[in-house]
Amino acid sequence: MLKKTMKSLPTLLTFSLLLTGCAVSTNDNSDDTVTISVASGFARNHSNNDGLWMFVDKLEENAPWINIDFKGGPEVMASNLLIEGVAAGVFDIGVLPGDYYVDQIPAMELARFTPYTPMEERENGVLETYDEIHRDQLGITYLGRAVAGMPQVILSRREITDLDLHGDSYRTSSATSNMVITLGGVPVDLPGNEVYTALERNVVSGATWASVGPSSLGLEGVVSYDVAPRFYESVANIVMNERSWDQLDQRTQDALVDTIAEVEPDIFAHYLSKTIEETEQWHAAGVQEARLSEDDSRTLLELAYVDAWEDLDWDRILSTSPAAARLRDAYDTNDSELTFDRVPGGSFISDTTDLVEELK
The missing domain is CATH 3.40.190.170 (Bacterial extracellular solute-binding protein, family 7)
Known part of the structure; x- marks a missing residue:
């Protein structure tokens, strides 16, 4: 239903994308900077954003022409509305748990039941299924996990x-x-x-x-x-407005996908380690x-x-x-x-x- 609304408002979408500053390169060999706006369902320094910053740091190494413009957390858009903000193109990328948008995509109820690591979901076709569901229902590209490994x-x-x-x-x-x-x-x-x-x-x-x-x-x-x-499993997703995605040149699309795939094992290991450290902190406190x-x-x-x-x-x-x-x-x-x-x-x-x- 939201997708149909989006199609009826091309002028608003175009204006929203201009507001986000998504300067898309059209030449695979271009050195032009590609600026991608990002908003999170969590405050900037929240531990649930650790995976996002790991991704951003790795992206700076792999694709220095990509500029990630972090717009903020819930202070810029309420967490329960963020998925609609991404769908409308107010932000290019959103980072948030599927639990925040089960009303828009009921299939996100399934995410917590996963028996797989993000790496396994990438290999066994689960990621492609999530991408298909996000595209069909909200006009959003599903890129991967920003949080995993936290029961x-x-x-x-x-x-x-x-x-x-x-x-x-x-x-x-x-x-x-x-x-x-x-x-x-x-x-x-x-x-x-x-x-x-x-x-x-x-x-x-x-x-x-x-x-x-x-x-x-x-x-x-x-x-x-x-x-x-x-x-x-407590997971959060990295999702992108489909129109923003389609405007990216192939080199930039490949850099985003390859970098997320590269950093997901580190994100998973990071939250496993944080789980151990935090549990030890609880036990030290009695x-x-x-x-x-x-x-x-x-x-x-x-x-x-x-x-x-x-x-x-x-x-x-x-x-x-x-x-x-x-x-x-x-x-x-x-x-x-x-x-x-x-x-x-x-x-x-x-x-x-x-x-x-x-x-x-």
Whole structure:
């Protein structure tokens, strides 16, 4: 629907692209600077932008004619509107999680279920499927991952010894609300900057969060336990307005694609290492790992990857994104195949440590 609106407003789109300053080179051998505007769903110095800056730094080495003009984070456009800003050409590139635009592309509900690293998704055709879905629905080119390797973790004021949250309230995201409900808890929608106070005042009993980030809010000072195993994958995407992409010369397109592919392993390893460092920081502050029994751990994974998968609104997902059937086939599993390495970033912190060693 947004794509049809875009087609009816060519003058606005042209004006928007001029505003962004996307000076596209038309000659593969040209030395002209190509300026590409970028906005993020995260504040400039947020840890979730680390992957973006790794990409930008590598791009400066590989393609010095490309100038990345960072316009800002949520202060320039609300995170939940950023995907529409990219679709309309207000920014050439956006960096944001798929969870931020499941209303526009319901198939992005599937991203957290991925059992693959970004490198594997690039090799097995998953990336091409995401690109097709983004192009068909929003007129956007999907380029790759800016964040990966950060599983979700439950942080709690009290020790969790089984799969029962006893009706306690937990701050959740859209990715984890259903899991908290399934475990008998009550999800609470809170802005990140209010979570510390809510925990300190016992308004909520805990929070679900990506395994990198809680320390930036000081949450290790107001929770006592981090639950293992961890589940799902926290990812953010690099997407580009399709018209901006099509105006780029071949050399510049190749540089963007090749550089993202080159830096994704480093991004993945970076967030794995940050996960380990941050967990050590929690534990040094007195937080303890609440490791579930092996049976409960397997049940938790089944709830996350089998039950929650089956409960997705598949009719809506497939009717709006028929290509999502390929993602369903790529990600689907059954109980007998479900193992703890289902989580690309590691179900347990020891798994994450092993992954880092393998990538060295």
